[in-house]
Amino acid sequence: MFVRAIWLILRKDLTVEVRSREIAYTTIFFAVSCILVFAFALVKEGKPPDDGAAGILWIAIAFAGTLALGRGFERERQAETLRALLLAPAPRPAVYLGKLMGIVTLLAGAELLLVPLVSVLFQAPLLRYPGWLTLLLASGTLGFAAVGTLFAAMLVRARSRDVLLPVLLYPITVPVIIAGVRGTAALLQPTVDVEVVRFWIALLVAFDAVFVTLSLWTFEPLMTDG
Amino acid sequence: MNASTTSAHDFDRVSVEEVSRTFGRRRALSRVSFSAPAGGILGLLGPNGAGKSTMLAILATLMRPSSGRVRCGQFDPLTAGASLRGRIGVLGHDLFLYPELTARENLTFFAGLYNLADPDARAAAALRRAGLEDRADDPVGSFSRGMRQRVALERALIHGPRLVLLDEPFTGLDDASARALVARLNELRDAGAILIVATHDLDLAEGLLDQVVFLRDGRVADAMERPDGLRSAYRQVMARRDS
Numbered sequence A: 001m002f003v004r005a006i007w008l009i010l011r012k013d014l015t016v017e018v019r020s021r022e023i024a025y026t027t028i029f030f031a032v033s034c035i036l037v038f039a040f041a042l043v044k045e046g047k048p049p050d051d052g053a054a055g056i057l058w059i060a061i062a063f064a065g066t067l068a069l070g071r072g073f074e075r076e077r078q079a080e081t082l083r084a085l086l087l088a089p090a091p092r093p094a095v096y097l098g099k100l101m102g103i104v105t106l107l108a109g110a111e112l113l114l115v116p117l118v119s120v121l122f123q124a125p126l127l128r129y130p131g132w133l134t135l136l137l138a139s140g141t142l143g144f145a146a147v148g149t150l151f152a153a154m155l156v157r158a159r160s161r162d163v164l165l166p167v168l169l170y171p172i173t174v175p176v177i178i179a180g181v182r183g184t185a186a187l188l189q190p191t192v193d194v195e196v197v198r199f200w201i202a203l204l205v206a207f208d209a210v211f212v213t214l215s216l217w218t219f220e221p222l223m224t225d226g
Numbered sequence B: 001m002n003a004s005t006t007s008a009h010d011f012d013r014v015s016v017e018e019v020s021r022t023f024g025r026r027r028a029l030s031r032v033s034f035s036a037p038a039g040g041i042l043g044l045l046g047p048n049g050a051g052k053s054t055m056l057a058i059l060a061t062l063m064r065p066s067s068g069r070v071r072c073g074q075f076d077p078l079t080a081g082a083s084l085r086g087r088i089g090v091l092g093h094d095l096f097l098y099p100e101l102t103a104r105e106n107l108t109f110f111a112g113l114y115n116l117a118d119p120d121a122r123a124a125a126a127l128r129r130a131g132l133e134d135r136a137d138d139p140v141g142s143f144s145r146g147m148r149q150r151v152a153l154e155r156a157l158i159h160g161p162r163l164v165l166l167d168e169p170f171t172g173l174d175d176a177s178a179r180a181l182v183a184r185l186n187e188l189r190d191a192g193a194i195l196i197v198a199t200h201d202l203d204l205a206e207g208l209l210d211q212v213v214f215l216r217d218g219r220v221a222d223a224m225e226r227p228d229g230l231r232s233a234y235r236q237v238m239a240r241r242d243s
Helices: A004-020 A022-042 A052-078 A080-087 A092-121 A128-153 A161-187 A195-221 B051-059 B103-113 B119-130 B147-159 B173-191 B231-237
Strands: B011-021 B026-037 B040-045 B068-071 B090-091 B162-165 B194-198 B210-214 B218-225
Touching: A004 A022, A004 A092, A004 B103, A022 A052, A022 A092, A022 B103, A052 A080, A052 A128, A052 A161, A052 B051, A052 B147, A080 A092, A080 B026, A080 B090, A092 A128, A092 A195, A092 B210, A128 A195, A128 B026, A128 B090, A161 A195, A195 B026, B011 B194, B026 B040, B026 B051, B026 B194, B026 B218, B040 B051, B040 B173, B051 B162, B051 B194, B090 B147, B147 B162, B147 B173, B173 B194, B210 B231, B218 B231
Parallel strands: B040 B194, B040 B210, B090 B162, B162 B194
Antiparallel strands: B011 B026, B011 B068, B210 B218
16 A cells, blocks of 8 residues: 555656646746856856856756745645545555655656756766766755655645745755765766765765655654644 | 445544644634534534634544544544544545546546555546546546535545545535535435534535534534524524624
């Protein structure tokens, strides 16, 4: 039942997104605009700043992720469908994981566009080591979305949720952004130090393990209005 | 619908004992007590802000009481977990439906989430009961309020719950749909379900309710069994505050 509930919620979220394309359009438009602005501001005479690509890629992912989290849970708020999910006999941690997987999948889709875009505009060889980059992006996106999904679900009925979500989310996910930026920057060096990349990925995996476990543990009591 | 289906967490009575609920300094419910047996419809009646929706949220396990307790038979709904939640069906004021999904997809999704065997067949049967087979594959967002209400009712009942909680179930229904809903609620009662209905629609509730709890300012103002002349009883109970 646990895995089935995760799959049902993930499939439902993706079906809704395919029909409305609301999150895809808003996040991609915003992230691409963000990258273009940085490119026009920082690339001088065809020469990008050293290590700038890593930071800009992760800033775009973080901003796009915040938008996706907000819109993803706004949908559940509009007809109070989050309540319906919580009322079902499916384990509530499965509801959390289903929503988390939906956000991670949507962000992964956005990253498929953002990585080549940053790579071209900042002349950064991001795709030179696709395996390492995939590991960095996957672990970083999971960590960011794990914290964000919990906070977005908690704030779904708060009046000022749009303000509170980034205020709560960014301070806690700073380690994810830093590890993602440093790990990606290490991949862009002329000679890649694999140990450095491995260190940042290990840090991200540890962050993921801690925050996914904490979220699974706290989701049920937090979602029952005390 | 089979309200008599047995499970590890089946029960034949819901008891609310001295339940209070506060939001900050505001007291939404104050020492509310009542009991609803299987095979009966209990009405929660009262003006806006009386605490009806808060009471339903507590019964649905979505909210904890600040004090007092709710029992479903011998079980505490907040600690009994998923199995007991599977015996509760809720039709909220908001309809708990995804407007981008079709009626069939909504019902199949919830049938799956309730771990029912053959969700497609359950959804098809629910669509038949709702009289919406010809609109089954249209997005719910394109439906009128009354049609969405009918889908929402079937979503709430798709798993054959023992306890059925309905918040303003007659909203947006035309006369024929409202009569059909009354007939459906009577069927559920006959099948042994426990129905708790919060409504303002005294005309439709007249003759439907076996038991009425009048709420006013979060307190039980009065309780009656099968009241004659619901509207006049309501007026009398609510007028006591002013006298």
